[in-house]
Amino acid sequence: MNQEEEFSKWDTVILPKRGLLELHLSEVWKYRDLLRMFVKRDFVTYYKQTILGPVWFFIQPIFTTLTYMLIFGNVAKISTDGMPQILFYMSGVTAWNYFAECFNKTSTVFKDNQAIFGKVHFPRLITPLSIVVSNLIKFGIQLLLFVLILGYYLWSGTSIMPNSALLLLPVLIALMAGLGLGAGMLITSMTTKYRDLVFLLQFGIQLLMYATPVIYPLSTIPEKYKWIIMANPMTGIIETFRYAFLGSGQLNWQLLGYDVAVTASLLILGTIVFNKTERTFMDTV
Amino acid sequence: MSDIAIKVENLSKQYRLGQVGTGTISHDLNRWWHSIRGKEDPYLKIGESNDRTTKGTSEYVWALQDINFEVKQGEVLGIIGKNGAGKSTLLKILSKVTSPTTGSIKARGRIASLLEVGTGFHPEMTGRENIFMNGTIMGMNRHEIASKLEEIVEFAGIAKYIDTPVKRYSSGMTVRLGFAIAAHLEPEILIVDEVLAVGDAEFQKKAIGKMQDVSKGEGRTVLFVSHNMVSVENLCTKLVVMSQGSINFTGDVHQGIKQYNYSSNKELLINIDERQDRNGGEVVRFTKFQITDADDHPIEMAFVGETICLKFGYRAIPNLENVVIRIEIKTFSGHRLSILNNYHCSSPFEKIPDSGTFCCKIHSPTLAQGDYEINAKCLVDLKEVDSIEKIGTLKIQNADYYGTGKMPNIKDGILLQQSYFIEKSLI
Structure with a gap:
């Protein structure tokens, strides 16, 4: 067409609106070095001016695990499916934290980065992606800690059975990242103009944790209510994660398939809405 | 045709006044209701021109209205106008920070902006780390930056502080570093907004020199927004005068500055x-x-x-x-x-x-x-x-009083017409 011909002469064309599916992913790839820098910045500045420094990466999950052991394990006496409490809670906390951090941080991306977004153009998708990558490294460190403790229990002969489901680990990580990213991008786009959702989110994530088998095994839920917990896409992920490392619980392929479907749709929807919002959010934030 | 670097056509930008609150959602719903029926946005028809001194009746305001201009490659376009004339909005749209309400901009080549230098600088990171941070935000990749690192540090004149966190820098040093990075970006189109206000005289000279090099020597296009008529006169080859969201004048720099002076005759x-x-x-x-x-x-x-x-x-x-x-x-x-x-x-x-x-x-x-x-x-x-x-x-x-293309840098005095020659005999 004539118009298309006209456009091809220019490198940059700025128009009021752009199509829903023009995501400019190639531009994101061009800016991959920026993603590296964002991740580096997160690490360089995270524990600046602290005495313990990177040790904090370990302290957080250990204390959470100890708290859960005390309250849910010893006071409330919730079953851990016969697994050692520390391993049971730690596996849940490590995986859950990764999802929750991705979700939490992504859901305030626009608000947190107004200053930069207001001055320079770069593919905004880089920012949520850098959050996912930063947290992945953090998750890796915490996973290492978990594996060390797991190793100790294996050596001392406890009946835990890491199995071939471990091969699914990359898929699980991708699912957690995708879920957090997709949901977070949806929320941040919806909260640029109307901030009401922000208040909901703060305890929403907390609530969601209790609707996920983090502090209890799925097997303790009465059959009647199981569908509610299973509708939560994190359930399948955490259950599979635990099954792979500890051999407890079960591998439910159907549930995992459902998770993949939910993650994919959230991710696509989130990316589209995020890209649409990104164009004018500076005027409404 | 081929030498036009930027073409702006019928560009407009509408803003909503007041606060975002419960009142906004009714407008949003109404707009959405119009759009699903395939009708035009009902709020695009209203809105008044942007005169911030009088309180208008409409909740919508046109920060930019029907802006049209072209910039040729290698030109330095000055944009002047009073506060609130729409200069910054225009630059924001050009640098893709926000999008226009109607109209279009077409450009050839990479656009980099100096809307505010040092964007993305993290106070805890060192000068070196921030060069990489800021450079990548501006669209360079790390190999490009690494190859220009020395030049940037030298241009900014902060070699001694390069491994010190930026939070220990003076504000002048931060600006110098920011400008140095942007000046080495090598975009085809560079947008500069009032950055020269900070920094000492020596650095300002350096910065202006660099901008001239960029446009004359390397054939790049520069858009320069300033309130300083001296730098506009010195640097620009073409001028746009803006007032209340629209363009009053496009053309010769000297004439444009005069026009700008008339426009405030009250x-x-x-x-x-x-x-x-x-x-x-x-x-x-x-x-x-x-x-x-x-x-x-x-x-x-x-x-x-x-x-x-x-x-x-x-x-x-x-x-x-x-x-x-x-x-x-x-x-x-x-x-x-x-x-x-x-x-x-x-x-x-x-x-x-x-x-x-x-x-x-x-x-x-x-x-x-x-x-x-x-x-x-x-x-x-x-x-x-x-x-x-x-x-x-x-x-x-200041102006080219002697007609030599050079401007005397004297302040508060008088200039005299003079001529110079050498006599062979000693007096």
Whole structure:
């Protein structure tokens, strides 16, 4: 067409609106070095001016695990499916934290980065992606800690059975990242103009944790209510994660398939809405 | 066709005034309701032009309205206008920070902006880390940055501090580093907004030099927004004057600056009738003061060598004769540069009307750039009847006075026409 011909002469064309599916992913790839820098910045500045420094990466999950052991394990006496409490809670906390951090941080991306977004153009998708990558490294460190403790229990002969489901680990990580990213991008786009959702989110994530088998095994839920917990896409992920490392619980392929479907749709929807919002959010934030 | 770097067509931007709150959602719903029925946005038709001084009735305002212009490759386009004229909105759209409401921009080549230098600088990170941070935000990859690292550090002149966190830098150093990075971006189109306001004289010179290199030497296009007419005059090859969201003037820089000066002529007429710090004022009273150019347009400032006219409105008792007007030009530091009067230069006025304007035309004044103070006296039969000090300020702007393409850098003084030669014999 004539118009298309006209456009091809220019490198940059700025128009009021752009199509829903023009995501400019190639531009994101061009800016991959920026993603590296964002991740580096997160690490360089995270524990600046602290005495313990990177040790904090370990302290957080250990204390959470100890708290859960005390309250849910010893006071409330919730079953851990016969697994050692520390391993049971730690596996849940490590995986859950990764999802929750991705979700939490992504859901305030626009608000947190107004200053930069207001001055320079770069593919905004880089920012949520850098959050996912930063947290992945953090998750890796915490996973290492978990594996060390797991190793100790294996050596001392406890009946835990890491199995071939471990091969699914990359898929699980991708699912957690995708879920957090997709949901977070949806929320941040919806909260640029109307901030009401922000208040909901703060305890929403907390609530969601209790609707996920983090502090209890799925097997303790009465059959009647199981569908509610299973509708939560994190359930399948955490259950599979635990099954792979500890051999407890079960591998439910159907549930995992459902998770993949939910993650994919959230991710696509989130990316589209995020890209649409990104164009004018500076005027409404 | 091929040498046009930026083409802006019918560009408009609408903003909503007031706060985002519960009222906003009804508009949003209405807009959405129109859009699903395939109708036009109902709020696009309303909105008023952007005059921030008067409180309008509409909740919507056009920050930009029907902007059209083209910039050729290698041109330095100056954009001037008062605060709120829409300059920054235009630059924000150009640098893709926000998108226009209607219209389009087409550009050839990478656009980089210096909307605010040092974007993304993290105070905890070192200068070196921030060069990479800022460079990648601007769209360079790390190999490009690494290859230019030394040049950037040298240009910014902060080699000693390169491994110190930026939070320990002075504000001048931060700006220098930020500008240095942006100057080495090598985009085809560079957008600069008032950055030169910070930094010392030496660095400003360096920065202006770099911008000239970029446009002249390397054929890149620069868009330069500034309130500093001297830098605009020095740097730009084309000018756009904006006012209340639309373009008033496009074209020659010199003419554009004059046009810009006319556009604010309301404030250029100074009322001095009420001033009490005067000597006299009964027989003849100075009431108004204004400076105009040769074409009788009120001006805020004049270029070196440009003919100007000082005008003093007065009120007097009838049938006065032998009236002398005496004008003193002083530098702001108090040095008298000249006294002008019609007694020596021509002859006293006879039979002046009881209300009118004394005019004093100064043909190609040789005052150098700077601000000058004007004092005025009126004498009848050589007796002082009214006298006011600091009646107004004469602002002189640098220009190519000698016609050599070079501008003298003298301030608050006078320029004299001179010629140079060498005699073979020793005096």
